[in-house]
Amino acid sequence: xxxxxxxxxxxxxxxxxxxxxxxxxxxxxxxxxxxxxxxxxxxxxxxxxxxxxxxxxxxxxxxxxxxxxxxxxxxxxxxxxxxxxxxxxxxxxxxxxxxxxxxxxxxxxxxxxxxxxxxxxxxxxxxxxxxxxxxxxxxxxxxxxxxxxxxxxxxxxxxxxxxxxxxxxxxxxxxxxxxxxxxxxxxxxxxxxxxxxxxxxxxxxxxxxxxxxxxxxxxxxxxxxxxxxxxxxxxxxxxxxxxxxxxxxxxxxxxxxxxxxxxxxxxxxxxxxxxxxxxxxxxxxxxxxxxxxxxxxxxxxxxxxxxxxxxxxxxxxxxxxxxxxxxxxxxxxxxxxxxxxxxxxxxxxxxxxxxxxxxxxxxxxxxxxxxxxxxxxxxxxxxxxxxxxxxxxxxxxxxxxxxxxxxxxxxxxxxxxxxxxxxxxxxxxxxxxxxxxxxxxxxxxxxxxxxxxxxxxxxxxxxxxxxxxxxxxxxxxxxxxxxxxxxxxxxxxxxxxxxxxxxxxxxxxxxxxxxxxxxxxxxxxxxxxxx
Amino acid sequence: xxxxxxxxxxxxxxxxxxxxxxxxxxxxxxxxxxxxxxxxxxxxxxxxxxxxxxxxxxxxxxxxxxxxxxxxxxxxxxxxxxxxxxxxxxxxxxxxxxxxxxxxxxxxxxxxxxxxxxxxxxxxxxxxxxxxxxxxxxxxxxxxxxxxxxxxxxxxxxxxxxxxxxxxxxxxxxxxxxxxxxxxxxxxxxx
Numbered sequence: 218x219x220x221x222x223x224x225x226x227x228x229x230x231x232x233x234x235x236x237x238x239x240x241x242x243x244x245x246x247x248x249x250x251x252x253x254x255x256x257x258x259x260x261x262x263x264x265x266x267x268x269x270x271x272x273x274x275x276x277x278x279x280x281x282x283x284x285x286x287x288x289x290x291x292x293x294x295x296x297x298x299x300x301x302x303x304x305x306x307x308x309x310x311x312x313x314x315x316x317x318x319x320x321x322x323x324x325x326x327x328x329x330x331x332x333x334x335x336x337x338x339x340x341x342x343x344x345x346x347x348x349x350x351x352x353x354x355x356x357x358x359x360x361x362x363x364x365x366x367x368x369x370x371x372x373x374x375x376x377x378x379x380x381x382x383x384x385x386x387x388x389x390x391x392x393x394x395x396x397x398x399x400x401x402x403x404x405x406x407x408x409x410x411x412x413x414x415x416x417x418x419x420x421x422x423x424x425x426x427x428x429x430x431x432x433x434x435x436x437x438x439x440x441x442x443x444x445x446x447x448x449x450x451x452x453x454x455x456x457x458x459x460x461x462x463x464x465x466x467x468x469x470x471x472x473x474x475x476x477x478x479x480x481x482x483x484x485x486x487x488x489x490x491x492x493x494x495x496x497x498x499x500x501x502x503x504x505x506x507x508x509x510x511x512x513x514x515x516x517x518x519x520x521x522x523x524x525x526x527x528x529x530x531x532x533x534x535x536x537x538x539x540x541x542x543x544x545x546x547x548x549x550x551x552x553x554x555x556x557x558x559x560x561x562x563x564x565x566x567x568x569x570x571x572x573x574x575x576x577x578x579x580x581x582x583x584x585x586x587x588x589x590x591x592x593x594x595x596x597x598x599x600x601x602x603x604x605x606x607x608x609x610x611x612x613x614x615x616x617x618x619x620x621x622x623x624x625x626x627x628x629x630x631x632x633x634x635x636x637x638x639x640x641x642x643x644x645x646x647x648x649x650x651x652x653x654x655x656x657x658x659x660x661x662x663x664x665x666x667x668x669x670x671x672x673x674x675x676x677x678x679x680x681x682x683x684x685x686x687x688x689x690x691x692x693x694x695x696x697x698x699x700x701x702x703x704x705x706x707x708x709x710x711x712x713x714x715x716x717x718x719x720x721x722x723x724x725x726x727x728x729x730x731x732x733x734x735x736x737x738x739x740x741x742x743x744x745x746x747x748x
Numbered sequence: 749x750x751x752x753x754x755x756x757x758x759x760x761x762x763x764x765x766x767x768x769x770x771x772x773x774x775x776x777x778x779x780x781x782x783x784x785x786x787x788x789x790x791x792x793x794x795x796x797x798x799x800x801x802x803x804x805x806x807x808x809x810x811x812x813x814x815x816x817x818x819x820x821x822x823x824x825x826x827x828x829x830x831x832x833x834x835x836x837x838x839x840x841x842x843x844x845x846x847x848x849x850x851x852x853x854x855x856x857x858x859x860x861x862x863x864x865x866x867x868x869x870x871x872x873x874x875x876x877x878x879x880x881x882x883x884x885x886x887x888x889x890x891x892x893x894x895x896x897x898x899x900x901x902x903x904x905x906x907x908x909x910x911x912x913x914x915x916x917x918x919x920x921x922x923x924x925x926x927x928x929x930x931x932x933x934x935x936x937x938x939x
Contacts, residue, residue, distance in 0.1 A: 250787075330786065331787075383810045386786070389783075389810075390781055464808070467808040539809045539811055539813040553814045553836075559856075559860065560826055561826075561853050563850070565759065
């Protein structure tokens, strides 16, 4: 059966067809559509495959590990920075090993289309001694999921599946299986001595997993996804991984004259690399992301000159394009026009009618009354409050950092110290920081701008909806300093008064402006009209 | 056959629906397709684009090289200009003539029109007026697609059949509105 699928959707379909029992994820561009596809899949519903959103990537990773412990196949999905959030269970899942197949899908975002850095998750795979797959096409992504689950069970290790934006968010026709594999049965094969990482057990496991690496590399050398293509012109050899392989192929429509090593499974098969180095005078490494392969081969094999992102043949940062790969191959430049000078940037902005707008309007109005107020922002649509006309926030670092940074600033003597965080980001990583603030009665004002959804990624369920007052009270915020308002222009006098009162209160206060995201509101109104 | 298309506009203008229709038609013809989309932050009123490649032979890159696009289909005139480096010397620009002004420094409309008029193959249509005058205000993007049909290498009948399939689950009324929109676009281009 043929389907036109996004790379993300091909991964989701591949997982379902490989007998998946649960996907665990927190939304994050460009990974969100994997879980959404499973949530909308009839077969997933029929099989009752777990697909509800998790509170954050760490809870997701741990739940998936629990499912694997019981023998079933589980998948975790996240964007690259989510892997930082779940780094602890991710790295230690390499130590415990798995029972049912466990595949961790991480979508990197080179060029930072929707992210704060362009970290390359392949480093995490190597660091955690976990085999890593990197598909070059949507079809390969689909097929790799079954291979990854099988391999995970065969090696008793999780598998990291690394994709990048252009794979995640590009559509192609994918040939899919007609009948999905059955799910695994519950089993009790997990051996506690492997899963209880007391030092004595962990040392034994560490030796075992380190010893396994040779086999993993041998498997990568024999993998159908890693291919050494012969070439008659040995003046250059090319190593191309993941979708970078496509950009090389794009430049040689009639066939590549140079020896070409396609890499889609790691550990890096050094046997092939050695051969390429022996055959060719120069070797160009083309990879999406950071110079992961390039650093591994540089200095190890001196027989050939290595070219790539570190030598300037390819740009050191940013995602690859067919054009920069063409330049690195010394191809003649195409003729094309430039962008007319009248064209100006069109940055994204908060939607008309969005409640965050009213929050920033009120906050800016009040903070004008104070010298040197500082506002610590967070990750979500409301990060756009940095841009004109609001220019309202002074930081945005990682999920939940607004509250803890505001506390640290207050510890340093800053006042007013304000945190602005969204509802979903608060439950993701803000709650623990609020407990720190409460325990020291830090002089901060926290604004949880609650639009009842995870809006930035398209309106997924938010874990804390209807629970925020209870959470804040439970963490110990004084009831009279938990204030709820409705962010609308007509309520401006009330909102500004409340913000002013709570800034002037020298302790922890939480203001919750609550109004539904205008996008989800419109979508629901449309659905209601239909029915 | 091989056609490389850049679809562009402002987040929320419906360029992905155009891509869906072309993709459906191409898939029905057993052509290879690659369609790179932009999701995430840019969709909040920023500039958005999609690279759509269809071919009778396998396609390597998801992205179109500079100077390689056969056609730019744009829901907004300044956005059409943004992607000119990707247009091949003989390529077509099919654009809405109506500016979407959500930034304070939007250029003078005359300058935008002048820049467009220097191109050798350009079709600029007031799709907003055409959609309102014809009572199909939600189908302006399909009018634009109709105006681009000649440049994308898919027969009109096949594109119309794809419109019918894509909108089928939304009911007859919406199907017919979009079939009408496709014809209006085709006729507007010929005038």
